[in-house]
Amino acid sequence: MAGLKQRYSGIAILLHWALALLLLFQLGLGWALEDLPKSSLFVAFQFHKSVGILILVLSLARLLTRLFVARPPAEGAPALKLLASAVHWGLYGVMILGPITGWIIVSTARVKLPTLLFGTIPLPHLPLGSAWNEPAEAIHGLIGWLLAGLFVLHVAGALRHHLLRDDVIGRMMPAALSRRPALSIAVVVALAACVAAFFAGSWRYKGHAEAPTPSQPLPTPGSTPELPAAPAPTPEASASPAPTPTPTPSASPTDAATPVRSWKVAPGGTLAFRTVYSGEPINGRFARWTADIQFSPDDLAHSKIAVDIDLASVSSGDSERDDTLKGDDFFGVAAHPKARFTATRIRKQGNGYVADGTLALAGAANPMPVRFTLQIDGDHAQASGTATVKRLAFGVGKGQWSDPGTIPDAIAVTFRFAADAK
Template sequence: MASSIGYQNSAIVYVGHDIPYPSTILIESIFMTNARYSMTAMILHWLIALALIFQIALGWQFEALERGANLFGLYQLHKSVGIAILVLSLARLFLRYTRPRPAAFADNIWSERAAKFVHAAFYAVMIGGPLTGWMVVSTAKIDVPTLLFGIIPLPHLPIGRPFHEPAEILHELLAWVAIALLFLHVAGALRHQFFKQENILGRMIPWALERRGPLLLTLTSLFAALGFAFWMGSSITATGSGTNDKPALNGNVVSNPEATPNLPKEAEESAEADEQSTVVEEEIPASDVKQKLANWQVSRGGRLGFSVDWNGTPINGSFGRWTGDIRFSPDDLAGSTIIVNVDLGSATTSDAQRDEMLQGDSFFNIAAHPKAVFSSSSISNVGGDKYRARGTLKLNGKSQPLTLDFRLTIDGTNARVSGTSRLKRTAYGVGSGEWAATDEIADNVSVSFDFAAKNKD
């Protein structure tokens, strides 16, 4: 007996029984009429709707917020949600052309064409918007890495810098088109539902929800969810990417939260003391040596931290790997020396994207200069257990004078050291190009250290 499979008003019609039919399509066709979409299509529709409204509200914030740590975190979230919309939209487009769907409600041919145009434009926005955003990130002057939702790294597209400005213009234009399409889509759906008495909204709602109450109540709940998505996008602050109040990583090997000082305040006080101190620094002559120089080994659990303001928001971080070569005696300051080597690739601010950016050419440029080195030239006592080491810091291929103020207590073969310093990042070329300006990222960087050491002799 001859058999055939065909479409009528976008609903499946099949004749005969002897032609095999794919089981997944067969099951879906049995439970689907020309009045309802499939459950998969419903889920994708509402997920995309929620994500798109959240994304529009989130993007709206960029016009009002100053650039800074918080805005950096919001951009990372914006990129993550955008790629999620891209994936969901591609899945929805695939489903649209591989699964049966309800027939369109159309008054005439012009109404049908208008509906098709809006749907096509929506796909262009939902796919083109994330793609143009991806192009903007991939061609930006500053190489900012993307880690989707803080987990999945997103590579840059292999395109050149000339694509940046056109992609940026198109990306912004598509955002406005998306807003217009949302209004048209909602207005059209409400017209069919309440003015033409066609249950166009009911066929995009799962039966389980429709059975629980009147359609109007269900729709109200769904629109409330969409409103909540807009509120979330317009009010989220992404503070988790803005500041770092967690104990930073170790000085040599492991972290030591108990040794964490108040970085900004202590460093500021130290800087003022360096500029205004009236204490007379006295170096003890070598002829008065009472105790020989000792080699000190830095113990596990120390900390080397830094802090800088980004539009008024403190960014706190630390270096996870650093070593100290210390020859020191309070009775032989003239012969004492301090050399500290810092692995710049171990810098962390508790934000993976920002940490990767720090390692790039615009900041530490670790590919060319992986380490920073401080070498003391003189050490003096400024009263009691307080000392001042003057020397040179070599960072990012540049050498500049640097002063460290520290407190030292020695108990037999054990010593405890804590101190601060302050340097100007622009003097070392840290923050080049767009980031060289100091109106956003402050020039002054506070440095703090706290560690224990043991006499090896």
């Protein structure tokens, strides 16, 4: 039995190497997060949280193994044994404190994004106040550097023992690899695997295509031809939807029986939406959109409307939430940069109109009526209206976002703009 204590247990060996690879992967991913494309940032951040909690669980298991399972005695001079012990306990500290501070950051963020570990297991938020957020962020960032330093010291100490032909690394290897020259080959393979894990974390999400920036031309989804160019309306600075006026449609005597005319949207219009997230109201808008309008109140049969919306221009008052909306779980702007509404059937209803059309959004197309009111004064018109988008029919809000109890299925859309006859 005494001979068995000269080697680490099988569970200790498994946890040691699993944690080594996970920690280096996590370190690489954590340092790469700030440079990742916005289109993949949310997914990478979610994966970073999942790996962090896995490291926390395995680290606690490794700590229990160290405390309660027999292990080989430490070797070397007293000063070196003290240094080795300090490095080991430092590693336990960062392995456990790192995920916990990350959990605190997520739980106390201004926008509390839900976490599904590896897309499956919901992680609850810790019941802590917002005052914990900044200290946790500072400690979390420091832990990354501390982990890197401790890791280098740990590897340097292990290699020193190996070069001095001490059997320290061999005790942490499977029995079949615990004797030279197999041990030397295993050491090289282990070091290569650690380096590969770090770079895998750094580069895992960098291959994702970045969403088009405002300066890039946005292709029209599918095979729908491009709209005629029109100046993009500039929304008002407020992120809240503009109040919807309720003018009644009217036409001056000179507009009677007018044929269908093309209308050019003037700058200053708004295209906004309103929803609720976990009871918190969210007001958003789209900064860039264009419209091709062919309309006459006297010839609705030949009137038609088409609107293109640049989804990357979404703004909800929080940059992290905006990045989430642009990601694959919501709009998926990398694959579908535009939403498009088209209507060729416009009918009178009460004091306004209804445009029965189709909305193409996030790779899906569904019927959607848009109600609007209109005032025409010669060559100038004022329009405002509303619509309801059933987001789940378009696959907007996947996974943890698909619960209508968290985010309602029905999203209210409002718009207001002026236009001049061409």
